[in-house]
Amino acid sequence: MSVSKIIDLRSDTVTLPTDEMREAIARAALGDDVYGEDPTVNRLEAIAAAMMGKQAAMLVPSGTMANLAALLTHCPRGTKAFVGSLAHTYVYEGGGASALGGVVMTPIENRPGGELDLDQLQAELERPPDAHFAPPALVTLENTHNLCAGAAVDLSHVSAVAELAHRHSLPVHLDGARIFNAALALETSVDKIAALADSVSFCLSKGLACPVGSLLCGTAEFIDRARRIRKILGGGMRQAGIIAAAGIVALKTMVERLAEDHLNARALAEGLSLIAGLEVRPVKRRTNMVVFDITGDARAAAAFTAALKQRGILIGSRGPTAFRAVTHYGISRADVDHAVAVAAEAAAQVLTG
Numbered sequence: 001m002s003v004s005k006i007i008d009l010r011s012d013t014v015t016l017p018t019d020e021m022r023e024a025i026a027r028a029a030l031g032d033d034v035y036g037e038d039p040t041v042n043r044l045e046a047i048a049a050a051m052m053g054k055q056a057a058m059l060v061p062s063g064t065m066a067n068l069a070a071l072l073t074h075c076p077r078g079t080k081a082f083v084g085s086l087a088h089t090y091v092y093e094g095g096g097a098s099a100l101g102g103v104v105m106t107p108i109e110n111r112p113g114g115e116l117d118l119d120q121l122q123a124e125l126e127r128p129p130d131a132h133f134a135p136p137a138l139v140t141l142e143n144t145h146n147l148c149a150g151a152a153v154d155l156s157h158v159s160a161v162a163e164l165a166h167r168h169s170l171p172v173h174l175d176g177a178r179i180f181n182a183a184l185a186l187e188t189s190v191d192k193i194a195a196l197a198d199s200v201s202f203c204l205s206k207g208l209a210c211p212v213g214s215l216l217c218g219t220a221e222f223i224d225r226a227r228r229i230r231k232i233l234g235g236g237m238r239q240a241g242i243i244a245a246a247g248i249v250a251l252k253t254m255v256e257r258l259a260e261d262h263l264n265a266r267a268l269a270e271g272l273s274l275i276a277g278l279e280v281r282p283v284k285r286r287t288n289m290v291v292f293d294i295t296g297d298a299r300a301a302a303a304f305t306a307a308l309k310q311r312g313i314l315i316g317s318r319g320p321t322a323f324r325a326v327t328h329y330g331i332s333r334a335d336v337d338h339a340v341a342v343a344a345e346a347a348a349q350v351l352t353g
């Protein structure tokens, strides 16, 4: 069967840059950013720092490098970073902070809504110093929480974690890869979320549709030290204004439209939940993701994905019988309605046919 258009719901990382971004990239004023001389990077970093309410910001190639640079800057070798058991930093970043920085990644159980188990965190923090244990150096949080179906985590929880960490003189790093989605879902602003953390990272390359790039934000002193780590990691880029130019356009033009993605995700969740054999995981504050399960075994799940693919719809896998669908720039409400109709056909075919 030939399909005219692929509806790619695997991730918001598949978004392509807008025409305005391509034009800005073509015209960007450039310099050597390792010398601090790329005017477009400097402008993006100033805009990002101001939006997050931090003193300084640093452009890096990826969210993974932003988090890695943050952990290596906060945590001396042989110290502990507390991370959610389902945190992207813990699960999906190749163990970078341990491999490259000797950081002892210590998981704290994540609740289904992306929160940390506060009792467990408190018990860890209240351990008296003891030569047996790696000393704690950092608490990390994630918002929105990718592996918890993209849930936006309530500010009251972020604040409770920060209060606990700060009471024990530990800084907090927030993996805010999708912090703009979080702010939208929580009806707040990104700086109010970021204010609770000492450092925050966010991605340009997801819902904001840039081809590449993430930012790490914090105090000027912290970012100075992080720049040295970025150089060590090979993330010192030269005429990086090519990347930053798209980022500036994204922060101006792509933030408000995330509301459309959230509406579409809600419509997708509602549509899928009406299909026999599919179970949508509930999310208190849904953003741009839908995680759902299929009744049946892993073979049925694989057949379902294949049937969708044959009809031009791509979704991600979240385990043997679970899937993830992400709405983003380039996915319209009509695409969502079409995807739901196709999912109904595919589920019927796979589960009864």
Ligand SMILES: *Cc1c(COP(=O)(O)O)cnc(C)c1O
Binding pocket: 061, 062, 063, 064, 065, 067, 088, 089, 142, 144, 145, 146, 175, 177, 178, 203, 205, 214
């Ligand atoms: C995508 C993501 C990252 C990493 O970003 P990359 O640019 O893919 O390296 C980090 N944290 C979270 C929560 C993410 O979703």
